[in-house]
Amino acid sequence: MKLNLPLALVVAILITGCSNDSTKKDNKVEELLSQMTLDEKVGQLNQYAVGPELTGPGEKTGQTKVRYDQLLSGQVGSVLNVLGAKNGREMQKQVVENTRLGIPLVFGYDVIHGYKTIFPIPLGESASWDLELMEATARVAAVETSAAGVQWTFAPMMDVGRDPRWGRVMEGAGEDTYLGAEIAKARVKGFQGSDLSSTNTIAACAKHFAGYGFSESGKDYNNVYMGQHMLLNTVIPPFKASAAVGVATFMNSFNDLDGIPSTANPYLLRDLLKGDWKYDGMVVSDWNSVGELIPHGVARNKYEAARMAINAGSDMDMEGAAYVENLKQLVEKGEVSMNVLDDAVRRVLTLKQRLGLLDDPYKYFDEAREAEQMMKKEHLDLARDAARKSIVLLKNQGNLLPLKGKRIAVIGPLAKDKDTPIGNWRAAADPNSAVSLFEGLTEGMPDVNFTYAEGCKLSIGPNNFANELQIENNDRSGFAEAIRVARSAEVVIMNLGEPAYMSGEARSRSEIGLPGLQLELLKEVYKVNKNIVLVLMNGRPLTIEWESENIPAIVEAWHLGSMAGHAIADVLSGKYNPSGKLTMSFPRSVGQIPVYYNHKMTGRPSTGSNMVFYTHHMDVERSPRYPFGYGLSYSIFSYSPVTLIDSVKTAGTSITAKVTVTNNSAADGEEVVQLYIRDVVGSITRPVLELKGFQKSMIKAGESKEFTFEITDELLSFYRRDFSFGTEPGEFEVFVGPSSAQLQSASFTLK
Numbered sequence: 001m002k003l004n005l006p007l008a009l010v011v012a013i014l015i016t017g018c019s020n021d022s023t024k025k026d027n028k029v030e031e032l033l034s035q036m037t038l039d040e041k042v043g044q045l046n047q048y049a050v051g052p053e054l055t056g057p058g059e060k061t062g063q064t065k066v067r068y069d070q071l072l073s074g075q076v077g078s079v080l081n082v083l084g085a086k087n088g089r090e091m092q093k094q095v096v097e098n099t100r101l102g103i104p105l106v107f108g109y110d111v112i113h114g115y116k117t118i119f120p121i122p123l124g125e126s127a128s129w130d131l132e133l134m135e136a137t138a139r140v141a142a143v144e145t146s147a148a149g150v151q152w153t154f155a156p157m158m159d160v161g162r163d164p165r166w167g168r169v170m171e172g173a174g175e176d177t178y179l180g181a182e183i184a185k186a187r188v189k190g191f192q193g194s195d196l197s198s199t200n201t202i203a204a205c206a207k208h209f210a211g212y213g214f215s216e217s218g219k220d221y222n223n224v225y226m227g228q229h230m231l232l233n234t235v236i237p238p239f240k241a242s243a244a245v246g247v248a249t250f251m252n253s254f255n256d257l258d259g260i261p262s263t264a265n266p267y268l269l270r271d272l273l274k275g276d277w278k279y280d281g282m283v284v285s286d287w288n289s290v291g292e293l294i295p296h297g298v299a300r301n302k303y304e305a306a307r308m309a310i311n312a313g314s315d316m317d318m319e320g321a322a323y324v325e326n327l328k329q330l331v332e333k334g335e336v337s338m339n340v341l342d343d344a345v346r347r348v349l350t351l352k353q354r355l356g357l358l359d360d361p362y363k364y365f366d367e368a369r370e371a372e373q374m375m376k377k378e379h380l381d382l383a384r385d386a387a388r389k390s391i392v393l394l395k396n397q398g399n400l401l402p403l404k405g406k407r408i409a410v411i412g413p414l415a416k417d418k419d420t421p422i423g424n425w426r427a428a429a430d431p432n433s434a435v436s437l438f439e440g441l442t443e444g445m446p447d448v449n450f451t452y453a454e455g456c457k458l459s460i461g462p463n464n465f466a467n468e469l470q471i472e473n474n475d476r477s478g479f480a481e482a483i484r485v486a487r488s489a490e491v492v493i494m495n496l497g498e499p500a501y502m503s504g505e506a507r508s509r510s511e512i513g514l515p516g517l518q519l520e521l522l523k524e525v526y527k528v529n530k531n532i533v534l535v536l537m538n539g540r541p542l543t544i545e546w547e548s549e550n551i552p553a554i555v556e557a558w559h560l561g562s563m564a565g566h567a568i569a570d571v572l573s574g575k576y577n578p579s580g581k582l583t584m585s586f587p588r589s590v591g592q593i594p595v596y597y598n599h600k601m602t603g604r605p606s607t608g609s610n611m612v613f614y615t616h617h618m619d620v621e622r623s624p625r626y627p628f629g630y631g632l633s634y635s636i637f638s639y640s641p642v643t644l645i646d647s648v649k650t651a652g653t654s655i656t657a658k659v660t661v662t663n664n665s666a667a668d669g670e671e672v673v674q675l676y677i678r679d680v681v682g683s684i685t686r687p688v689l690e691l692k693g694f695q696k697s698m699i700k701a702g703e704s705k706e707f708t709f710e711i712t713d714e715l716l717s718f719y720r721r722d723f724s725f726g727t728e729p730g731e732f733e734v735f736v737g738p739s740s741a742q743l744q745s746a747s748f749t750l751k
């Protein structure tokens with residue numbers, strides 16, 4: 001936009017008195033603020049993790065004496081990881097009754113894909129392309145979370161992810177900016193509902209602001225280098241869209257952006273978020289990301305770190321204790337203005353006011369409601385529906401699926417595993433509480449004779465903070481039994497993948513094939529029975545070259561949550577016709593990463609000739625193994641050519657694209673019709689394709705349906721060479737199809 005990063009930093013340092021004071025003034029908040037001492041103000045900006053759960057490095061220090069004393073003397077404004085209405089009420093009571101002004105705490109927790117009822121991991125759920133569904137699952141998560149006395153989730157994560165080595169791609173919505181923004185809005189609406197003060201809605205958090213998904217080499221917490229155009233056009237839109245729909249809070253990211261850590265980045269927080277977007281919510285740091293300004297090497301000590309972070313616009317310090325230890329002195333010495341401090345405190349108090357906590361600090365602590373709300377039948381039904389809609393059919397050679405045989409072998413270390421499908425970031429889920437694939441199959445297909453063999457072991461243990469992955473073992477003793485059951489079966493279902501804690505925070509991998517002995521097991525089974533349906537459970541795209549070349553049917557089943565086994569059985573048996581489409585490309589090899597559909601053309605794109613001087617790897621095809629937007633169905637859909645109502649569009653008008661999709665099969669099925677646009681010549685280089693619309697719709701067997709898309713100025717706008725936002729005249733190509741790699745095109749000119 002107007003400022004370059006380094007310049008923004010200089011400006012913010014010069015004008016530390018500027019606080020982007022855009023919060024709407026609430027009487028109760030103002031009255032409280034006017035009564036607060038400096039210590040009390042600082043206290044509101046301090047957040048501690050209390051309770052047995054550790055979601056970041058450190059001792060389980062939550063209950064140490066110092067912290068407890070701070071809690072009782074008004075030096076803590078918020079806690080995370082305190083669960084249960086009873087625990088919450090007790091802690092709230094201590095704080096309200098023992099502090100001078102009795103300002104209640106706000107309780108936060110990572111509710112990423114459900115609280116007790118667990119929905120598919122967000123990456124999996126994004127493959128449903130079903131915004132209503134994603135809003136609904138967030139809604140249920142909010143109902144359960146709020147009943148357990150928590151009013152604030154640190155979700156949705158909206159980091160665009162192009163690197164499957166990064167374990168946190170499981171938490172996001174994949175590689176696309178447009179889809180990511182649509183999904184972020186749906187999830188925010190689901191969590192927050194229409195009234196934040198209602199007891200069954202919770203505050204959401206747009207995280208991680210910004211650039212975290214682009215950590216170098218997919219290594220978590222690593223540095224990020226990216227130009228400002230890419231930041232604005234690729235990374236920022238989901239955040240901007242969430243701010244526009246009123247997301248209550250933002251969270252910083254751990255990374256630096258071209259040398260400036262996000263937590264102390266005034267360009268991101270003051271200029272963009274609180275300035276241009278006039279955001280009036282609150283910004284929380286990530287876990288000790290204020291303290292981490294020291295190892296980043298931009299602050300010498302916590303005093304400097306606190307000064308930089310608050311002046312940059314980080315309002316609350318999660319687990320860093322940098323604010324509580326230093327802010328008072330910083331204000332007294334004039335290094336942080338009272339204006340800046342008041343603005344941060346006002347944002348925290350406003351959050352509490354919006355949640356209704358200032359009126360009734362205990363309104364969320366209702367044990368009867370808690371007992372009644374968890375894992376209700378309708379929550380589990382929704383979890384099953386979400387899970388089956390998230391499944392992506394990657395291959396179905398010879399229509400091996402839906403299953404036909406009566407003697408089916410189920411093989412693999414995950415087939416009876418009731419824990420892996422819950423995935424990482426499982427909030428308050430009970431361990432081993434998912435329906436396993438074997439349970440789902442035996443219950444869903446009672447006429448079939450299922451046999452079972454584990455084949456090999458695969459476990460990295462319960463939430464494992466250790467560095468060593470204990471999945472490598474040489475125990476092939478289960479192979480013989482697997483081969484025996486495979487031999488006598490008509491069809492073999494192999495259930496392989498990653499254990500739950502192999503993806504998620506800090507779970508980066510440098511190789512992303514099937515871990516352990518699984519591929520070897522698969523090859524051995526393949527030698528005796530080639531009718532294999534491979535069911536994958538994983539938290540990221542995997543490299544599955546041999547599998548894709550040889551195995552006739554492949555089903556991507558992610559970590560699908562509480563009802564995983566039933567949902568997969570619904571798809572394998574044909575009770576549910578798969579409709580999921582990938583939101584993140586599957587690479588052919590690690591060396592190909594990042595491989596994503598909306599790349600730039602380069603000056604030397606492939607010409608189709610054999611001449612070597614063009615952009616490519618010599619040893620692997622340029623395309624991904626499975627592209628963005630791809631997914632099969634038991635139906636067969638065909639697309640008519642795409643037509644545009646006009647060949648010229650003028651500013652302020654829209655142009656309509658039309659396509660007819662026919663279901664040429666005997667099976668009713670849902671299709672995700674996708675619209676992409678290419679801006680052929682721009683003031684900066686533009687992506688070869690950009691998703692700009694989609695519609696998911698049921699098309700009955702034999703039916704033809706027309707789909708129309710309105711192409712508006714907004715869809716054609718981007719941050720241009722001079723960082724202004726808008727369109728540029730010229731030629732545009734419009735593409736419609738069932739995936740980013742199977743498209744028909746038409747073109748128009750923007751005058």
Ligand code: NOJ
Nearest residue numbers: 055056110154286287505
């Ligand atoms: C660190 C993670 O990066 C963040 O996403 C999470 O919300 C916090 N820990 C709190 O658990």
